[in-house]
Amino acid sequence: MKIKDVSLLIVDDEFSVRDSLEQWFRMDGFDVDTAEDTKQAFEKFRLKKWDIVLLDIKMPGMDGIEFNKHIMSVNPDIIVIIITAFASVETAVQAIKDGAFDYVSKPLDPEHLSNLIRNALEKQQLTQENIKLRERIEDLTTPDDIIGTSDALRKVLRLVVNVAKTDSTVMIRGESGTGKELIARAIHANSIRKYAPIISINCGGLTETLLESELFGHEKGAYTGADRLRIGKLERANKGTIFFDEIGNISMKMQMDLLRVLETKQFTRLGSDKPIDVDFRVVSATNRDLEKAVKEGYFREDLYFRLNVVTIDVPPLRDRQKDIPLLARYFFNLFTKAMVKPIKDIHPEAMRMIENYKWPGNIRELRNVIERAIVICDKELILPENLSFPFESMNAHVITSDDSLEAAEHRQIQRVLTKTGWQLTKTAEILKIDRTTLYNKIKKYNLHKDGDE
């Protein structure tokens, strides 16, 4: 790594500090730039990857402490050196706890600074090597809670990474509960817009008027009840990504308004006629058959084509069989930690039920089932009786790929067996079949009472 390949950003509101440090680092051959406040720094972060940031901790606007946290949350490998006035060393120590590399007090000792930079470069070099290694093993960065190793998921993630690099509009399709929003976040996190926000809006849950003011914002006094200025989500998503969830549910009027925004990259707040320019990537999601809605005239064809440049199909959980136990364990750890319960594990029999269940409500249902099980569990293991599958009886018809009579029979027998604790006479009674038939069915569906002998 040559010094000229190392990018260094100086963030300080004082011109003389920026100027002297810029000169100083330029003489070393660094690729140097400066920003006079965090707003400008955000902008520079959007445009380029920085290796080292010298950050004044006390600036007007968002303070350095917050900005440091932001940098760390986006990329903890960036080396942040805090510049502080002598009096605010305590704050600098806080910044180091938050992940900053070190701090220097004004005025800086040149010997100290050059040693610090030398150490920073060494760390940087190590991190670079680690990153390369990591990239070789796994070239995807995903939000932490996309869990799984199934081929179906990997296919999706590969697509995510490819599409993230472009600025294309993406439509995410999939049943409810499959984690479409997580996919949208992964796209954003892997794009050049990652330093700006991703703003989500659920179009399904809001009335037209509410949705309108959520999206466009309004001036003070735009209508009764608009007692103050409200910045809408379109405006807040500027430079970042806007995620429209349940896009299939918006009204015809809203479709037209949205189309206009996407075409002109401009909008006006309600109660204003001043157009505001916006620049964002659009990601939308739906579980509806939009093609059918277009054909039937409920969804504008022009909007459909504008939103649907790249499609990502998120598979239902039943097509990711391999990921079910991983997800179950992930949620198990998450909730036992959150609820501080001394539950050690999921009983193998309970795990088997989890694996065999078809999960019509997908990941969201799995998450709910595990959460509820942990709430009611008072033993060291999650037992089969702690599991309840509300979808099973209510919504079994959503299972499209496995809606056969046989599958239904299989599920029903399994369920009653579990409920009775494998008391065959009782099970046969409930199912209104004789014991021989029950035996045969158990054999046919290869049902086991594992781990509970």
Added chain:
Amino acid sequence: MSKNICIVPVELNDYSLIENLVLYLNQTFEFPVHVKTANIKPHLAYDQRRLQYSSSILLKQLIDNSPEPLNQSKFLALCEFDLFIPIFTYVFGEAQLNGPAAIVSVHRLQNEFYGGSSDREVLRERLIKEATHELGHTFGLYHCLHPKCVMNFSTYVEDIDDKSPLFCDQCKAEVIAGGE
């Protein structure tokens, strides 16, 4: 077109430091080297609180009162003050990258400053190196990673002793190109 190097002493007491310097700079840069005076008022650069002199203010005075037209020479102010720029506790000197002027002080080049015993030979050699280094910046040179090159950055005063007073081949070529 910079065909000359002009040394400007500023309230310098020990003129013996200059003789060697003129010779060395002439050999290294292969340009004529003159010594001239300029109307510089150090008290305007003095910081009462820090008890140090602002190298940037001195540089500005040098440019405003240059003894020769700015496009014909590179100017090097030479002084004994403890220099600073506001963000740093001190500096050995300051140069304008690709600009007309540089300044260097012997203050922190002397062993006495660090509690050692005075050594004129060592001091002369350090001054030659730092003067060459700062002038190198005015010819557009960056710091050089070659450990012996005079453009190698010295963190400590002892680091200066480890490098040579000369440019490496690459830096030398750039000085020649920069002086055209």
